[in-house]
Structures are given as structure tokens and as C-alpha cells.
Amino acid sequence: MRIPILKLHDCLLVSIQWELDDQTALQFQEDLLHKIHETSARGVVIDFTSIDFIDSFIAKVLGDVISMSRLMGAKVVITGIQPAVAITLIELGIHLEEVITALDLEKGLEKLQRELGD
Numbered sequence: 001m002r003i004p005i006l007k008l009h010d011c012l013l014v015s016i017q018w019e020l021d022d023q024t025a026l027q028f029q030e031d032l033l034h035k036i037h038e039t040s041a042r043g044v045v046i047d048f049t050s051i052d053f054i055d056s057f058i059a060k061v062l063g064d065v066i067s068m069s070r071l072m073g074a075k076v077v078i079t080g081i082q083p084a085v086a087i088t089l090i091e092l093g094i095h096l097e098e099v100i101t102a103l104d105l106e107k108g109l110e111k112l113q114r115e116l117g118d
Contacts, residue, residue, distance in 0.1 A: 001018075001024060002024075002027060002028075002031060003016055003017075003024065003027075003028045003031070005031060005032060005035045007035075007039055007041070008109075010039075010040070010041055010042045010043065010116070011041060011042065011043040011044065011045065011109070011112060011113075011116075012032070012035055012036065012039065012041045012043070012044045012045070012074075013044075013045050013047075013105070013109070014028075014032065014044065014045065014046045014047065015047040015049070015050075015105065016028075016046070016047065016048055016050060016051055017050045018050065019051060019052070019053070020051070020054070020058050022057055022058070022061075025057070025058050025061040025062070026061060028061075028065070029061055029064065029065045029068070032044070032065060032069065033065075033068055033069070033072065036069060036072045036073075036074050037072065041074050042073070042074060042075065042116050043074055043075045043076070043077070043112045043113075043115070043116055044069050044074050044075070044076050044077070044112075045076075045077045045078075045079060045105065045108045045109055045112055046065075046066075046076065046077070046078055046079070047079045047080045047104075047105045047108065048078065048079065048080045048081050048082065048085060049079065049080030049082075049104065049105070050080075051080075051082060051085055052082055052084060052085070053082075053084045053085065053088065054085055054088055054089075055088075056088075056092055059088055059089055059092050059094055060092070060094065062089075062094075063089070063094035063096070066078070066096060066099055070098075075100070075112060075115050075116065076099055076100070077099070077100040077101070077102060077108040077109075077111055077112045077115075078096065078099055078100070078101050078102075078108070079101070079102045079103065079104055079105050079107070079108035080103070080104060080105065081101065100112070100115060
């Protein structure tokens with residue numbers, strides 16, 4: 001099952017609505033990078049509100065997705081991180097110091113637009 005990636009102006013919006021398995025996470029990574037390239041997106045908001053936990057492989061893939069998106073020139077905002085997910089990311093050494101975070105999708109989109117100067 002593929003994670004939908006919506007385009008809104010020069011941004012991409014992603015709301016992950018179910019727990020990720022390894023194949024879905026890898027497919028999402030590929031899909032998002034291709035979408036950034038084909039749309040020249042300047043920003044990406046990834047909403048994790050529905051994700052209660054992640055394993056080490058998924059955490060690494062998500063950290064890689066964020067880093068790769070930034071390398072392609074897109075600012076990334078992460079929203080809706082649940083406590084268990086935050087703990088897992090830090091325990092696994094996936095540090096997201098330069099990534100903007102917000103409590104929900106609406107606030108995340110507002111922060112992204114401020115960052116992009118819109």
C-alpha cells in the first residue's frame with residue numbers, strides 16, 4: 001500500500017495513516033524523493049499523528065527520508081510525533097536537530113510557509 005503524497009502550491013503534504021512495514025517505508029522513501037524532484041517542491045510536511053511506535057529499521061528509513069529531502073533542497077517539517085516515536089528516534093541515535101517540528105499538521109504547514117517566506 002502506498003502512502004499518498006499531496007501537492008499544495010510548492011509543498012508536499014504527507015499524512016501517514018497506518019503503521020509502516022519495511023516495504024512500505026522503502027516505497028515511501030522512493031516515492032517522496034521522486035515527487036520532490038518532479039514537482040520542484042520547496043517544502044515537505046510529514047505528519048506522524050497516527051503512528052504510535054516504530055522499529056529500528058523504520059526509524060532509520062524515516063531519518064534517511066528527512067536527510068535526503070533536505071539534500072534535494074526541500075525544507076522538512078515533522079508533525080504529530082508521539083512520545084514513543086520520539087523516544088525510539090533518540091535512543092537509536094537519529095537526531096533531527098535542524099528539522100522543524102509542530103504538534104499538528106495545521107501548525108506544521110504554517111511553520112513551513114514562514115520558513116519558505118510565503
